[in-house]
Amino acid sequence: MLGLTLGLALDFALECRRLAPLSPLDPNRALEHAWLLVLATLERVRSHGPFQRPTGVRLGDDRRLLEVELERAWIVLDPHAERGWSWPGHEPPAGTDAAALARLLDLYLPLCVDAEALVIAHLAQSLDGRIATHNGVSQFISGHEDLLHTHRLRALCDAVVVGSSTVVHDDPRLTTRLCSGHSPTRVVIDPRGRVGSDRRIMQDGPAPTVLIHREGTRAPPALASHVQVVTVVAAEGSWLSPVAILAALRARGLRRIFIEGGGVTVSRFLQAGLLDRLHVSVSPVIIGSGRPGFTLPEVLDLDDALRLEARCFEVGRDILFDCRLGAAEAEPQPPQ
Ligand SMILES: NC(=O)c1ccc[n+]([C@@H]2O[C@H](COP(=O)([O-])OP(=O)(O)OC[C@H]3O[C@@H](n4cnc5c(N)ncnc54)[C@H](OP(=O)(O)O)[C@@H]3O)[C@@H](O)[C@H]2O)c1
Known part of the structure; x- marks a missing residue:
């Protein structure tokens, strides 16, 4: 009798939810x-x-x-x-x-409206352009609203990409938790296999994890079933070409890509001209030292600096610069 009453109550609750406009x-x-x-x-x-x-x-x-x-x-x-x-x-x-x-x-x-494929990057930085202290502490430079923004960008993308240092220092989960939406595939650019099996993305499986290794790097011995290793041929020295990384992701059906940091990783994609959009949240805090947001080849004339078209948004106490870069429409091809 109790079961029947509970069942009816549950049906009623579900019906109300269905009808709630x-x-x-x-x-x-x-x-x-x-x-x-x-x-x-x-x-x-x-x-x-x-x-x-x-x-x-x-x-x-x-x-x-x-x-x-x-x-x-x-x-x-x-x-x-x-x-x-x-x-x-x-x-x-x-x-x-x-x-x-x-x-x-x-x-x-x-x-969303006109982009089937997208490459977007975001960094949260201090007034003096730092994204972390020297020893890698970055939680949190920006406020809660900017963190929510990061989760929203995850929900709008197929893959969230970070560099190995971010995983080593932050041990992030890289899932969508602060808003509705799916959790993207978690991708770590880890050419030398520095990411240990104790990291959370290696252990929990709410979303797949892809490790991008340089060809010849030894894969960790026992990988959880949600973890996959993809190898990419090194372009120059130990660097992997961001074009080749994007091509490897697209070959796996990952077309909307969110580069979440840190500074080295975002800078490499920016330098390669692959970003459609760059989001930089600036917080009213001065660290005075630490890891830089952007590191690009030296310029000697300000005419050679990257001047971007940007819209500004108030995101809590931070200012978000939404820069449109208009990356080449062409599909990235793996290098020959
Ligand atoms: N404020 C923010 O928005 C934000 C966001 C994310 C992270 N963070 C913080 O930023 C710090 C890490 O940033 P970071 O700039 O030092 O490092 P990072 O970008 O997280 O990682 C850099 C490393 O990733 C690998 N990598 C990235 N792109 C590569 C490429 N194209 N080819 C080959 N290897 C590539 C290299 O790994 P190997 O060194 O293993 O060869 C490189 O040294 C952490 O302290 C983290 O807490 C801040």
């Missing part, structure tokens, strides 16, 4: 719904291709994107509009933080 117009949950809308937009674009014309959308109860008449839409995704989206003639309801909502859509929709 995921209306983004609920001011208390608008940001959460806007984020779900971003995820649903990405799913729709990946299955049906980019939007070609202005399309009214809202979220269905199953969290999928519904295409609706423009006047019934919550927002209009418009590939020809400057922002890529617009309100269809009405403002969000009173009580909604309209500015925060617009910021979220401005920041993340361009990463």
Whole structure:
């Protein structure tokens, strides 16, 4: 009898959840719904291709994107509009933080609306351009909102890539935990096999782990079933060509790539001209020494510095520079 009552209660609860409208117009949950809308937009674009014309959308109860008449839409995704989206003639309801909502859509929709393949990097740095202390402590330079941003970028990508030093120092999990969305494949560029089997990405399996080794590096003896080793031929000295790394990932169906750090790894992809976007969060903190965000070949004239087109976003107490780099559209090919 008790089982039957519990069963009925559970059915009722599930039914309520199914019927509860995921209306983004609920001011208390608008940001959460806007984020779900971003995820649903990405799913729709990946299955049906980019939007070609202005399309009214809202979220269905199953969290999928519904295409609706423009006047019934919550927002209009418009590939020809400057922002890529617009309100269809009405403002969000009173009580909604309209500015925060617009910021979220401005920041993340361009990463979904027209990009099937994407290479994006992010670094959180101090006012003096450091991403960690000399001994490798980096948690946390930026605030919680920037950390949430990092998790959102993971959720929007197939793979999250870090250098071996980041895994050695931070022992990160590299999973998506602070927002809705999947956890990407975790990739470590580890040419010399420095990443030990005690690291969390080697032990826990909520997402696959790929170790990028230089050809000839000995693989660890007993790997967990979620860990795979991919070898890449060294380009110059011990460096691996970022082009070859991307090609190896794409050969495994990983096309949306998030380079999460550290500075050496991001700098190599930047130098190779492979980034579509670079996100740099600057925190009002001065470390005064430590590991640099960017290390590129020396220039002697400021005309040779990289001057980037950037949008700025307030992310909690930090400022996020969203730089569009327009990497070559061509598919990276492995070197001959
Ligand atoms: N603030 C942030 O946003 C942020 C983000 C991530 C990490 N961090 C911090 O940054 C520090 C690590 O950054 P880091 O710049 O020193 O190092 P890193 O980028 O994490 O790792 C660099 C290492 O990765 C390997 N590597 C990367 N690209 C390669 C390539 N193209 N070819 C061959 N090897 C390549 C090399 O490994 P080998 O040396 O093994 O040959 C290289 O020395 C840590 O303290 C971490 O806590 C900060």
